[in-house]
Amino acid sequence: MVRTERADGVLHVTLDRPEKRNALRRVDIEAVTRALGADDGLRAVVFRGAGDRAFSAGVDIGEFLALDGPEAARAFIAALRDMLAAVRRIPAVTICAIDGPCLGGAFELALAADLRVVTTRARFGLPEVRLGIPSVIEAALLAPFVGLGHAKEMILTGDVYAADAPQVAALAGRPVAPEDLETAVTDLLGRVGGHTRTVVAAQKGLFETWQDQPLSAGIDASVDVFAGVFAAEDTRAALAAYRSSLGAG
Numbered sequence: 394m395v396r397t398e399r400a401d402g403v404l405h406v407t408l409d410r411p412e413k414r415n416a417l418r419r420v421d422i423e424a425v426t427r428a429l430g431a432d433d434g435l436r437a438v439v440f441r442g443a444g445d446r447a448f449s450a451g452v453d454i455g456e457f458l459a460l461d462g463p464e465a466a467r468a469f470i471a472a473l474r475d476m477l478a479a480v481r482r483i484p485a486v487t488i489c490a491i492d493g494p495c496l497g498g499a500f501e502l503a504l505a506a507d508l509r510v511v512t513t514r515a516r517f518g519l520p521e522v523r524l525g526i527p528s529v530i531e532a533a534l535l536a537p538f539v540g541l542g543h544a545k546e547m548i549l550t551g552d553v554y555a556a557d558a559p560q561v562a563a564l565a566g567r568p569v570a571p572e573d574l575e576t577a578v579t580d581l582l583g584r585v586g587g588h589t590r591t592v593v594a595a596q597k598g599l600f601e602t603w604q605d606q607p608l609s610a611g612i613d614a615s616v617d618v619f620a621g622v623f624a625a626e627d628t629r630a631a632l633a634a635y636r637s638s639l640g641a642g
Contacts, residue, residue: 395424396443402436403582404428404485408499411444416453417498419472426476435485436586436593439578440502442493445571448515451497457524470529473498477531480505481601484594486585490578491515492571496553501531503564504538507597508585510577511556511565518553537604538563589627595619 394409406428408415429438442448452473460466480487480502487506489495494516495503503509503517519528519535528548536544543560546552554560556568569577595618603611622628 395421395428397428399435402434403586404435404438405441406438407441407443408449409443411442411446413453414447414450414494415442415444415499416450418453418456419469422472422476422498426472426479429476429479429483434590435483436590437486437488437582438480438483439582440487440489440506442491442499445493447493448489448491448495449499449502450494451499451520454524457526473501474530477501477505482597484590484597486588486593488578488581488585490574492574494518494553496520497528504531504534507600508581509564509566510574510581511568512571512574513556513568514571515556515565515568516553517547517556517561517564518551519548520551520553522549523551534604589625589631591622591625591627592631595622 396407396409398405398407406425408417408421410416410421456469460469486508488508488510489503489506490510491503492512493514496516496518497520500517500519519532521528532544532548535547538544539547539560539562547554547560556565599611599615599618602614606614
């Protein structure tokens with residue numbers, strides 16, 4: 394099950410199969426994609442795992458066992474690809490609130506998200522190699538986060554790493570106590586949730602461009618995006634508000 398709730402412009406998405414450590418089935422993956430596709434003025438999206446056993450154990454092994462050939466496998470992984478692309482591209486800040494294990498496809502969700510708030514109980518890993526299948530999709534983002542050496546170690550061993558392990562330090566930041574997770578998420582929302590929709594959409598689009606294109610092309614695209622935001626009324630309003638906050642009149 395995937396549970397959604399919207400409040401004050403924030404969509405809260407909870408992976409809600411605590412008895413299965415919030416393992417993802419195709420129906421759950423597609424539900425997340427639909428929820429993100431219904432964006433209509435969101436400031437932020439926060440992903441959580443229900444219960445206290447895991448953020449998510451990743452894809453339910455039963456889903457893999459049910460794949461009866463390459464075409465079924467392609468359709469399943471394409472659905473996961475589409476969900477993760479929706480996380481990256483939605484014009485709202487995406488946050489994963491991670492308490493407990495965050496593995497496989499759920500780890501890819503954490504990589505796709507803009508920001509992560511992590512507790513001391515968090516654990517990260519890509520165990521797919523142990524199942525005889527490769528790590529794919531957002532695993533491609535792991536090396537830019539942690540370096541190629543750490544990424545190869547994590548993917549080829551399939552090991553699980555604590556939140557304070559050097560391999561995941563760039564992802565986990567400074568872990569908080571489990572009881573402080575919601576306070577930390579609220580604090581982060583306060584710091585990122587007040588920006589204009591125009592600038593968040595522009596900046597997230599540039600993140601995609603910078604990853605997909607060579608440096609010079611990414612810089613050229615930045616010039617066009619910068620110019621484009623000045624067509625929006627909320628850009629002028631934000632500039633005026635900032636100037637006023639400085640006492641510049």
